[in-house]
Amino acid sequence: MTLWNTAPWLVWCIVLPLSAGILTFLFRRAAPWIGIASALGSAIAVAGLAAQVMHSGPLRYSVGGWGVPLGIDLRADGLSVLMLVMSAVIAVAVSVYAACYFSDTDAADKHAAQAHQRAYFWPLWMFLLAGLNGLFLAADIFHLYVTLELLGFAAVSLAALAGKRAAVVAAMRYLLVSLSGSLFFLFGVAILYAAYATVDLTALAGKVQPGPLAWSALALMAAGLLIKGAVFPLHFWLPPAHANAPTPVSALLSALVVKASFYILLRLWFELFSAVVTPATATFLGLLGAGAILWGSAQALHQPRLKLLVAYSTVAQLGYLMLVFPLTQNAGSALTAWSACVYFVLAHACAKTAMFLAAGNIAHAAGHDRIADLDGITQALPLSVAAFALAGISLIGLPPSGGFIAKWMLLQAAIGSGEWGWATLILAGSLLAVAYVLRVLWHAFTQVEVARPLHRVPRTMEWSALALSLLAVLLGLMAARPVELLRTGAPASIHAPGQT
């Protein structure tokens, strides 16, 4: 057991997928197995790390023993562990799904692109995972930049994987956006270093004081992250990029990649800039979130295609995350709001992955994803439709899903601090979500003799979607533990005195 308790799990979280990335590139035939194994392996590593953090609080690890300022440090607290757990779970599910998806030769129209896609998916995906895990474990802002870029490259390449016109164009735009966002962030890093001569998160936390340099660093970094995180009105690149990618990629992009930017923003906001941020900035971000919720939902209501609908739903759901900033302004409900948004990230990741996978199954089976022509799809794919519905339940925020618990806490924070506007917005967003989810489910119950020839969808693909959606629903019943874990190493700014 000592091994379990003392092993440097943090490092394994990064090293495993990184090496798997190289291996899958070298051994293409065995790539799916290596990928799945590495996803499982990093899941075990995450589990080990979680046990350690739960047992002994936040961890810090110096790679190679160099230490600050020149070496690379890794650190893990409640927030990062939860994010890692999320990515590990999604990674396993998506890997399993992808193994099936890319080896399925039934898809006649994809024959040519098939081999190419399979060849590049696994290495890119493994690098993506490595970048993600590295990002969640990064202890300094420069390291955050590097992992963010690594993540961005992998994501862009994956988005372009389908090779079709729309996908390539979307990926190009994604890349430009991603790079400019990163440069904004890097500029912010430089300014912070100029002012305080350190990039270590912990070291910076106490130092940053209001002033032109801090303000400009905040503005640049936040703006960069907002555009990378696809927050309204900077979301424009997201729907085409997510909707035109192969199904597992869409799921990953929507569930994990955009969350990375949000994670960084969360870290910066509550640890670095806690002395700099003002209620007005917080409200401004909240307003952007409100715009995202309304605009994204409205767009989702108008999309003719299933995957675009799901992508716009991501835009809307990301808006909720922005509400954490205004809602933490009141010291009494700060912790609730903070927990709410982190839990929201978890629930959304599971639900959105499940939804994209289910949408992919539907598109795969029907040969198209035009919502208007989906009559009778339930008869062909009952499990996928069930997965879609369950994921929808979580997105809407109906009990007992994870989305419900998250929205509960958001509402609690909003009402607890007397913010009726935000409370109304949260409820309105839920009802809009009902409307767009129902647009799809409407067709689930129509009774049509299925005359069209449908592609067969492997059971594994259906089940992995269903499993994730079930997880999204059941997340509501196991919220106590994660929320507890979240307090481990939570930033001081949200720990109000006397708050339980």
Place this chain on the structure above:
Amino acid sequence: MNLDHWLLVFILLSSFVTGLIIFFLKEEAHRLRTLLNLFGALLKVILVGVMIAGVQSNHVYESRLELLPGLDLVLRADAMSALFATLSSVLWLVTTLYAVGYLEGEPHRSRFFGFFSICVSATTGVALAGNLITFLIFYELLTLSTYPLVVHRGTEQSLRAGRTYLIYTLSGGALLLLATVWLHTLAGPLEFSLGGALAQVATQHRSELIAIFALLITGLGVKAALFPLHGWLPQAMVAPAPVSALLHAVAVVKAGAFGIVRVVYDLYGVHTAQDLGVLAPLAGVAAFTIIYGSVRALFQDDLKRRLAFSTVSQVSYIALGTALFGYLSTIGGLTHLVHQGIMKITLFFCAGIFAHTLGVHKVSEMTGLGLRMPWSMTAFTIAALGMIGVPPFAGFISKWYIGLGAVSSDSYWAVVVLAASSALNAAYFLPILHAAWFKQRQDPWPADHAHGAGEGHWMLLAPPLATAALVVAVGVLANAPFSPLDWVRYITEIEYGK
């Protein structure tokens, strides 16, 4: 063994697991599915029986799961939950039998029965919920699990009805959520406790509590079909008959009404609610709904629509009984919760039989039905008379107590409302009975599936006969031990601290 801890969970799972298994059954596995259905239903009835026996001997059953710090999922059996749980489990058993017969040979039965079972689990959950949050969770689950049942036929009309249903109920759910969270921030865990839990809070947050009450009632009123939130109910009658029966008698509408009861008695506490002055408006709305529903029912030619508006009216009796501050009216309201369920389920069963066997959907087509299907029509007649409040059937008992309560709280207007509604009930039921029994039929039946003679299938016929017998029994033997009335008296004594 710690059975106490798990009994309630088992009660929930008895139908939930059944439902899940049924989802994965092949469409053709008719026998196995029926067996599973009946097994689940029987098991649930037995478990509920065990629970009642325990509750009677002051056993405390409670299961608790921490959702969040300070936010628990609580299942608890008290006298009130036992009442509703019994109603739903017994009627589920009957409805299952009926549904098996009704849907014979139709497509998507596995889906139907799966959701059917889950729907009942949700209802039981609503019954057993130990705090407002748990109630909310099962309440929403109920919404979700009934939607597939409403749209089961998959026609344009039923899909539209389903959409209306979801829009109404989910909007209501959103308000309920808002109110729950608000109340949670004011008063903490919101456990249901006999006699209410908010007396302390009420002294400081008077106006907030009133606003929250309004929100709660609006949220619950959607399902309880209080005017003007009743619009979904008449539309939802496009669903297959067993579903309508379930919606109107056991699950959805009742969950709303039960919620109102819970909120008034076990959350606010009836004295606190009276003190806040929120009961009078509720009584007013309920009274208006009673009359309004009856008047609307009068002009419906579609039998199920007529019954639906009748439900709108009848369910508000429960709200009225609850809102008239008084021991006796509470008895009436709660008794009506059970009695209305038994009566309305009988009516819908019969309406289903008429539609299924003879293609009779309209009131105007029912002429001569009594001679053709005497047993079904007898059941219908008994239930209809009960609805009117003709003694000694079930409806009379509850109306009697609501009336007593109205007088004892000096709300004579409520007696007038009761009388007017009964008159309207008579006006829309008696012509049906008259035409069915005493008029000679000239035209052929719209669609005679039984080919000239006889009643429907025994699986269709037995459930309404059983429930009709119950309608008679709970009225005639109202005072006997373990009758609904007896049980309700027991509850009410606790609520009023007698």
Place this chain on the structure above:
Amino acid sequence: MNFPDFNAALLLGAIALPLLLAAGMAQRGWRSCLLRLAPWAALPALLVMFVVPQGAAASFSWLFLGSHLGFDQTGYIYLLFTSTLWLLSGLFAQTYLVDDPKRSRFFAFYLLAMAGNFGLILAQDLVTFYVFFSLMSFSSYVLVIHNGENESLRAGRIYLCLVVLGELMLFAAMVTMATNANSILLRDAIAEPMSDVTLALLLLGFGIKAGALPLHVWLPLAHPAAPVPASAVLSGAMIKAGLLGWIRFLPLGLEAFPQWGALVMGAGLAAAFFGALVGVTQTNPKTVLAYSSISQMGLITIAVGVVLMVPSLWPTVLTAILIYALHHALAKGALFLGVGVASHAATRAQRLWLFVGMLVPALALIGAPFTSGAIAKTALKADFTSLPAPWADLLQIALPLAAIGTTLLMARFLWLLWSKPSAQGHSRYGLWIAWALLLVAVALVAWVLPIANFSGHEALKIDKIWAGLWPLALGIMAAWVALERSGRNGGIGYPRIPAGDWLALLAWAAPYATRIGRNLPNDRLIVFWKVTAASSLRALLRLGSALRWSRMEDYLRSWSAAGMALLCITVILYLLASAS
């Protein structure tokens, strides 16, 4: 078995047996046997009279809301005439309906109504009374519409409307009483002071059943519409249930309500004359009898009014009312059955016998000397003498006048019966036997009534005989004149009033009302809601398409817009952060 239990079982059995037989009718195979048994279901009730001591009581806590049955003097008299009537009418019906295809239905509901009638007589609490009262009312609906003709259906409809109306009024009244007394026992309930509203509700609610003005309209329609044996019990037994309701529920003898007393007496008096006046214009002998019932019940209503005015008279008035009820029930039953016999009297001898037989109840009804009517009227009049100023004299004049009216009615009835064409086909002796037995009862029962402090011999005094005789003579003369005139003119000389009198006005107004009603169901409010909701939704959607969602999204995607947004957000963040 000890005796109290035996009594309880018998009391319950008297009600339960008809119910059980009725339930058994549902089984097709048992019907022929049960049809034969049906009339005898009234036997336990008769048995109760002889076996159960007065004052016996029984409680069944499991039944309804705790049911209390009891047997007292009122119950005794009531059981006496109701069970006799139900039994004999039942026997009559067996023959009368022997080839009627719907006779099992008839008997099923006949039994239900019988059970209801016995039940309400024995009931000692509000709920039980109410239960059996409605059982009787609703079951007799089926008896009314038995022949299924349009006339009967209309009569049934009107009957049902009034039944429901009555039930509702009674419901309100009983709920009030039960709440005020905090008990459903009758004796507790009437001990509480009663409000005017409750009193009015009771008077009207039971008044419907008792045929009190102006709610009597169902009676002249329903009684003739029903088959003869059903009319006999309707007019003889069931109409008295309303009266029993008054006896049981009104605080008679406990409290004085002078205004109400005057009102009730006025109504009764009006009914007595109104029934007679309208009745003589009728052409259907059964309708004439129905109006006669209204008139006779009017007389009893006067007695109720008397007690409301002068409570101290209650013990003697009760006796008078009971005797009058008994007498009227049997006599009216015999008359109705006679109508049935007439429809099967083929030969002239039979018609003659019939006519002679009919004279017995007819004379009794008029109150001719030596009949039960004479006893009843004597008892009634004895109480009226001690009324306050105008009433004593008024009634002194009015009662003989009413007797004249009754004479006219009976004459009209007999004339109508006689002038009917003689029936075809063979005679049925079963009818004759049942009828004859009832005639015997009419002639004798009142004389042997075991009521304390009362004897029929009072009516044998010479002044009483005279008082009975002169109105009869005057009436016969008036009838003679009328007959002469009509014979000369070839028809009845006065206007025909349709049965159900003022309902005809309603029937005239009905089309207009329905036209208004038909316009109502469009439910303006709902239409308004729907239109508003739909149009606002449509407006929203139109707004959506006007905004060109996708076009806007494309604009956001353009580099200039996106870049400006990015820059703006950066600047705004800076400004907001520095603004503190």
Place this chain on the structure above:
Amino acid sequence: MTLEPYLLYALAGVGLFAIGLYALIARTHLLRKILALNVMGTGVFLFLVAIAYRSEPVADPVPQAMVLTGIVVSVCATGLALALAHRVQTTTGRMVLPENDESGA
């Protein structure tokens, strides 16, 4: 306040960043956009180097390490961008991102 040399360099870096950003937004040709990103990156690097110059007498090694890493990243980014731009040209026939019609499959 004297304008120290490092500050001059730093401001020049900011200027480069701004020029690059302008070009990124205003220019439609993909190559120009990619070049603009490189200019932006160079601006940041210049800024960092200028900061390193602050500390006397030895230059701060940390920003230098950052710039080195940054350059590596930038090269990768440029490579990826060029490859993608090439694909855009082969699939659309132009070296320009279309402004609309991207939601269609």
